[in-house]
Amino acid sequence: MTAPRHTPVRIPQTPSAAPLSAQQKKFNRHIERINEERALLSAWQEAIAAYRERHAREVVPLRGSHIALLVELVQHLDAASDDKKLSKAARRTLSEGITDRVADLIDAVPDEATRAGLKDIYNRHSGGDYDAEEAEDNEVAKEMAQAMVRDLFGVDLDLQGKDTESPEDLLRRIEQQMQAQRAQAEQQREAHQAKRRAKPNARERKAQEEAAQATQSVREIYRKLASSxxxxxxxxxxxxxxxxxxxxxxNQAYANNKLLDLLQLQLEIEQIDPEHIAGLSEERLKHYNRVLAEQLKELQQEVNEVEGHFMMEFGLDPYQRLKPAGLMRDLRADLQVLERENLRLTRELNGLRADPAAIKDWIKAERQLQKQQDDFDPWF
Incomplete structure (x- = not known):
């Protein structure tokens, strides 16, 4: 045999040969789609690794600076709210501006003492209780998270009555739940198959025979490779x-029922060549196609899980459609937004510190911003 070491697994279509049969076409389609999914999985893994590294190196420090600047701004505005010269309407606008900013800031602050101080600021300016409101919001967030996990991973995760979890802890619980569901599904499948084996009908007997023949086909390839x-x-x-x-x-390919990998190894060691695959019977190809379809389904599931875990890890919208090639572009855009915001906050703080009277201009601008937001969303 003269097949090159890395000849791809595929049934060739030559001009002089007869058209490919239905099973041959299906075989080629399965191989093509498996290779596409493998390439997509590899692209996701490489893109996520690069994204994670740059995020830790550039985004995390910038976000830390952003949080620190917001804390300083809120504390400065809180101190300015004691100015007796401010009108009642100005104080109300100032308190609303403080409340809007501090509500999303508290959980992002790592220092417990600073967080406690921000809660006190929130309670004084909102007239509410941050901890009580957060507990209520967490229950709503848990319901939304459960729905999202169900949509993305097909997992029913019970979050009710539990403390808020970090993305890492949540991902860990999702993986544990998925493993448990897989094990349960496998047990149910085996129990169902055992019941069918006890008294199968004609259609079930045929399906069992085809499954057994598909397994036997993979085992035969394995034995040939092991012998050589x-x-x-x-x-x-x-x-x-x-x-x-x-x-x-x-051994790894056989343990994971990876027919394509076994065939590729046969080509690699020149145990078979493309002509051998083209000469396979329709019945044998039917068995192969059954195994390849299962391999494709598993790959697609793995790609979905990798993508879903990535979005959850970085708090991205789970329903947006991302592509690996666009991750770094999106990250660069996020970095630019953070850099601009930090520059704006720095200038805003410097202006307020340099001129105490500037708080009136700040309140005027804040009132205009609140009006624009009310006009945009008439329900609030």
């Missing part, structure tokens, strides 16, 4: 090492 690559039969140390590495790949 078993390192214990090799006397040359270098060749034994090569075969040991190949055999590890064979």
């Amino acid at each position: 690559l078993h390192p214990d039969r090799e006397t040359d140390p270098a060749e034994r090492e090569r075969k040991t590495a190949l055999m590890q790949r064979v």
Whole structure:
């Protein structure tokens, strides 16, 4: 056989040969889609690793500076609210501006003492109780998180009555729940199959036979590879090492029911060539297609899980459609927004500190901003 070492698994269509059969076309489509999903999974993994590294290196410090600037602004505005020269309407506008800013700031502050001080500011200017409101909001957030987890991962996660979890803890619980559901589904499937085996009808018997034949087809490939690559039969140390590495790949592919990987290994060691695959019977291809369809489904599930975990880790909108190639572009845009906001906050603080009378201009601008927001959302 003269197949190149990395010949792709595919049934070739040559001008002189007969058109590909339905099973041959399906085989090629499965192979193509599996390779696409593998490429997509690899692209996600590489893009997420790069995103995570740059996020930690650039976004986290900028966000820390942003939070620190907001804390300073809120504290300065709180101190300015004691000015007796301010009118009642000006105080009300100032308190609303403080409340709007501090409400989203408290949980982002790492220092407990600062957080307690911000809660006190919130309570004084809002006339409410931050902890009580947060507890109520958390219950709503949990319901939304449960719905999101159900949509993204197909997992029913009970968050009621639990303390607010970090994204890392939530991801860990989702993975544990998914593993438990997979195990339960596997047990149910095995129990269902055992029940069917006890008294199957004609259609079920046929499905069982096809599943058994598909499993047998994969096992036959494995045995051929193991017979050719078993390192214990090799006397040359270098060749034994090569075969040991190949055999590890064979065992892993067989354990995970990865038919495509096994076929690729057969081509790689020149145990078969493309003509061999093209010459497979329709019945054998039907068995192969069954296994390949399962492999494709598992890959698609893995891609969805990787994407969903990424969005949850970084608090992104889980329903937006992202592509790996666009992650760094989106991150650069976020960095630019943060940089502009930090510059604006720095100038705003410097202006308020330099001129105590500037608080009146700030209140005037805040009143205009609140009016624009009310006009945009008439329900509030």
